[in-house]
Amino acid sequence: MIRTRPTEQGDQAPPSNLTRRVLTSRQTRLGLIMLMAMILFAVIGPFLTPHSPTAIIAKPYASPGDGLLLGADSLGRDIVSRILSGGINLTWMGLAATALGVTLGTTIGLVAAFAGGIVETLLMRVVDVLLTFPTIIMAILFISMVGPSRPILVILVAIGLTPGMARVMRGAARPVMRREHVMWARTIGLPSRHILMREVLPSVTSPLMVEIGLRLMWSVVGLASLSFLGFGVQPPASDWGLMVSENKDGLAIQPLAVLIPAACVALFTIGGNLFAEGAARVIARTEGTRK
Amino acid sequence: MAIETTTDNAVKAAPTPKPSRRATLAWPIARRALTGLVTLWCISVIVFVATQAMPGDVAHIILGPGGTADQVAQLNKNLGLDQPLVSQYWDWLTSVLTGDMGNSLVSGQPVSELLSERIFNSATLTVMAMVLILPLSLLVGLLAAVFRDRFLDRTYLGTSLIVTATPDFVLGSLVIALFGTVVFKVLPPVSLLPPGDEPWQHPRQLVMPLAVMTLVGVTYLSRLVRVSFIDVLESEYVQLAIIKGLSMRRILFRHALPNALAPSIPAASIMAAYTIAGSVVIEYLFAYPGIGSALVDAVAGHDLPMIQAIIMLMAAAFFCFNQLADVLGTLNKSR
Numbered sequence: 001m002i003r004t005r006p007t008e009q010g011d012q013a014p015p016s017n018l019t020r021r022v023l024t025s026r027q028t029r030l031g032l033i034m035l036m037a038m039i040l041f042a043v044i045g046p047f048l049t050p051h052s053p054t055a056i057i058a059k060p061y062a063s064p065g066d067g068l069l070l071g072a073d074s075l076g077r078d079i080v081s082r083i084l085s086g087g088i089n090l091t092w093m094g095l096a097a098t099a100l101g102v103t104l105g106t107t108i109g110l111v112a113a114f115a116g117g118i119v120e121t122l123l124m125r126v127v128d129v130l131l132t133f134p135t136i137i138m139a140i141l142f143i144s145m146v147g148p149s150r151p152i153l154v155i156l157v158a159i160g161l162t163p164g165m166a167r168v169m170r171g172a173a174r175p176v177m178r179r180e181h182v183m184w185a186r187t188i189g190l191p192s193r194h195i196l197m198r199e200v201l202p203s204v205t206s207p208l209m210v211e212i213g214l215r216l217m218w219s220v221v222g223l224a225s226l227s228f229l230g231f232g233v234q235p236p237a238s239d240w241g242l243m244v245s246e247n248k249d250g251l252a253i254q255p256l257a258v259l260i261p262a263a264c265v266a267l268f269t270i271g272g273n274l275f276a277e278g279a280a281r282v283i284a285r286t287e288g289t290r291k
Numbered sequence: 292m293a294i295e296t297t298t299d300n301a302v303k304a305a306p307t308p309k310p311s312r313r314a315t316l317a318w319p320i321a322r323r324a325l326t327g328l329v330t331l332w333c334i335s336v337i338v339f340v341a342t343q344a345m346p347g348d349v350a351h352i353i354l355g356p357g358g359t360a361d362q363v364a365q366l367n368k369n370l371g372l373d374q375p376l377v378s379q380y381w382d383w384l385t386s387v388l389t390g391d392m393g394n395s396l397v398s399g400q401p402v403s404e405l406l407s408e409r410i411f412n413s414a415t416l417t418v419m420a421m422v423l424i425l426p427l428s429l430l431v432g433l434l435a436a437v438f439r440d441r442f443l444d445r446t447y448l449g450t451s452l453i454v455t456a457t458p459d460f461v462l463g464s465l466v467i468a469l470f471g472t473v474v475f476k477v478l479p480p481v482s483l484l485p486p487g488d489e490p491w492q493h494p495r496q497l498v499m500p501l502a503v504m505t506l507v508g509v510t511y512l513s514r515l516v517r518v519s520f521i522d523v524l525e526s527e528y529v530q531l532a533i534i535k536g537l538s539m540r541r542i543l544f545r546h547a548l549p550n551a552l553a554p555s556i557p558a559a560s561i562m563a564a565y566t567i568a569g570s571v572v573i574e575y576l577f578a579y580p581g582i583g584s585a586l587v588d589a590v591a592g593h594d595l596p597m598i599q600a601i602i603m604l605m606a607a608a609f610f611c612f613n614q615l616a617d618v619l620g621t622l623n624k625s626r
Contacts, residue, residue: 128326129333132610134568141341141602144590221458225572228460229587244464248576251464251480252472259468262461266453273456 018205021286022279031213031274038268039095042087049081053238061253070256074247079257082238086261089233090240090268093154094220100158102215105165106208110196112166113173124170127163135160135222143231153232157222161215172207176200206283213276217269224265240265319621327614334606335387339380342599387603393596397589402600406582408486410604413574413581415490417566420501424508425559429552431509432516433543436551439521447517451510459569463503463576470499482577500577507569508562515558520551553623557616564612567605 022028050067051057058072065071070079112123139156146152176182177200185195226232227241235242240261247257367373374382386393392402435447454462471480482496490497523529524547532542574583582601589597 129330132330132613133334133337133606134565134609136568136571137602137605137609138337140571140586140590141338141598144593144598145341217456221456225458225460228458229572229575230591241458241460244460248464248467251468255468255473258464262464266457266461269458270453270456273452277452 018209022209022282025278025282028275028278028282031271031276031278034267034271035216035275038087038264038271039091041264042091045084045086046088049078049084051078051081053077053081053085054236061250061257063254070260071254073243073254073257074250079254079260082243083240083260083264086238086240086243087264087268089150089237090220090223090227090265093150093157093223094216094268097154097157097161097219097223098212098216100154101161101219102165102208102212104158105162106169106201108162108166109169109171110173110200110204113170113177114192114196114200116177120170123166127166130159130163131167135218136225139222139226140229140231143226148226148231148234150233153223153226157219160222161219165211165215168207168211169204172204173200176203179203206287210276210280210283213272213279217272217276220265220269220272224269320618323614323617323621327610331607331610334610335384335603336380338599338602338606339383342595343376343379343383383599387600392600395594395597397592397594397597402596405597406585406600406604409580409582409585412484412490412579413570413583416497416500416504416574416579416581417563417570419497420504420508420566421559421563423501423505424512424562427505427509428512428516428555428559432513432555433520433548433551435513435517436520436524437539437543444517447513451514454506454510459503459507459572460576462506463499463573466499466503467576482579484580486580496579500573500579503573504566504569508566511565512555512558512562516551516555519554520547523547523551526550557620557623560612560616560619564609564616567609567612 023032046053050069054077056076057078058066058068058076060072060074060076062068062072062076068078068080070083073079073082108123108127112120135157138160139153142156143152182195182199185199223232224241227239228245230242230245233239233242235246243261244258244265247254251258390403392406394400395402395405398405431447435444438444467480469475470478478498479496480499482493482500484490484493484496529542529546532546570581571583571586573579574581575587578584582604585597586601586605588594589601
């Protein structure tokens with residue numbers, strides 16, 4: 001549908017390029033800006049910290065003043081420094097988990113739709129079993145055994161994203177398999193990998209784009225929640241989810257130590273959702289609701 | 292998402308000419324029960340492999356870095372870890388099926404005894420939340436559908452987009468800050484219950500966890516209700532009823548409601564499933580003594596039998612609600 005010439009697209013003729021078309025929506029632009037801003041904040045933040053985020057420099061819950069802009073947290077560390085350096089892990093782990101989960105899920109979904117028959121049934125059965133296991137429970141199960149190392153967290157969250165992704169992509173790819181250009185490619189015997197990458201994948205970019213936004217939101221929600229439960233980034237390292245649970249007992253004295261990190265996580269995930277829903281709406285409007 | 296699978300079954304069942312309704316439904320449900328058993332078995336294998344079959348680490352994890360080789364060997368023997376994996380799995384499965392989950396490594400008491408009160412507390416909280424969520428979602432979804440694309444609907448959609456994207460612990464912290472500690476100090480910020488008390492003896496403790504669960508549940512479910520109401524309101528017979536000049540109230544409650552309700556029932560079941568997974572975060576945040584917070588404690592204390600029991604329990608409950616949603620979806624489609 002992206003390859004169709006503009007003249008074939010009816011009266012309104014939206015931009016043929018998917019990215020530009022999706023960005024016509026104000027909601028999508030806002031979501032993307034929020035995402036970019038939070039990523040930028042998380043990446044630059046660690047270089048701007050006035051103090052070391054792990055150094056104990058004041059009394060617990062010391063009030064602002066004395067060079068501490070927002071005061072001190074539950075152990076007497078600078079809140080500003082901890083907020084500034086608390087996003088980088090969440091960001092890279094969220095992006096990595098999303099990339100891994102989306103790639104895995106798309107591969108499984110496309111291969112299932114392409115192969116059909118017994119391969120499809122088997123793959124989808126495995127997906128069904130994985131779907132019956134809530135991501136956060138599975139993550140807790142494995143973390144309780146092997147410990148919360150960061151690569152393991154990324155892999156667990158990615159595995160949690162994979163089954164849902166595989167289902168959506170299989171659903172999107174199935175009608176594509178019956179299109180002429182794919183049938184033609186199969187008939188002249190092009191290698192399967194070539195067909196999937198060159199013929200099928202470009203035809204499912206619309207749902208893919210929506211899903212990337214959604215999965216990014218879910219992986220950040222999942223990682224932040226695990227970190228809040230104490231199964232994510234380990235103290236003394238700083239992390240937004242961890243900060244909320246570290247400082248929640250001092251909520252009455254030092255509310256900003258909880259509310260600002262919580263707001264940072266929320267802005268990140270809301271940005272992802274705004275983008276995904278905005279993109280879904282634009283795509284539904286310009287391509288018709290094809291499910 | 293789980294509803295998707297049922298479509299295949301419903302389509303297969305439909306073309307048979309005039310079979311009795313019961314016979315048409317029996318097969319998909321029987322098949323579902325069978326695949327369900329297989330899936331539950333798969334879950335038990337995953338839990339077992341993740342906990343006991345991990346190469347030789349369990350005793351070290353329990354004893355911590357200070358454990359001597361003798362202690363490790365002794366513990367391995369006590370836990371039956373020196374036996375072959377298959378027989379370990381068999382012993383574990385048979386005792387789980389007979390309700391014997393072993394003893395807690397922390398307190399030494401039987402896991403089933405420790406958990407029974409926690410399960411009751413969690414179930415109470417979930418049931419109370421569902422009782423609030425179902426009518427509220429219907430009302431909100433209906434209002435949004437009736438005022439579609441107007442101010443009320445747009446505000447609702449925007450709010451639900453934000454709430455959906457916000458992690459439960461962030462919402463919970465906000466609610467605590469608002470009503471518990473910072474702005475209005477009207478509610479207790481933690482929901483500790485004295486052991487032995489029923490949850491409803493302490494209603495003030497339950498308000499905030501329930502509020503968060505309800506908020507999350509209503510935003511999810513009411514969106515589905517809204518969409519199915521919009522579909523029904525656009526259908527020909529409702530349009531005809533409007534042309535006939537029936538009152539809006541009559542159209543909504545007599546004609547639209549029963550039809551819009553049907554697709555929401557499986558969704559409610561799915562939501563109950565997600566509430567179980569979400570309860571871990573909510574219970575931990577409010578220090579509510581349910582199985583979610585028990586899981587966090589068990590992991591922190593390396594209490595292996597507790598971890599196994601709770602995760603099996605949660606996975607099984609999650610799975611049952613998902614299956615229920617599928618079956619309800621099938622019933623719905625074949626109607």
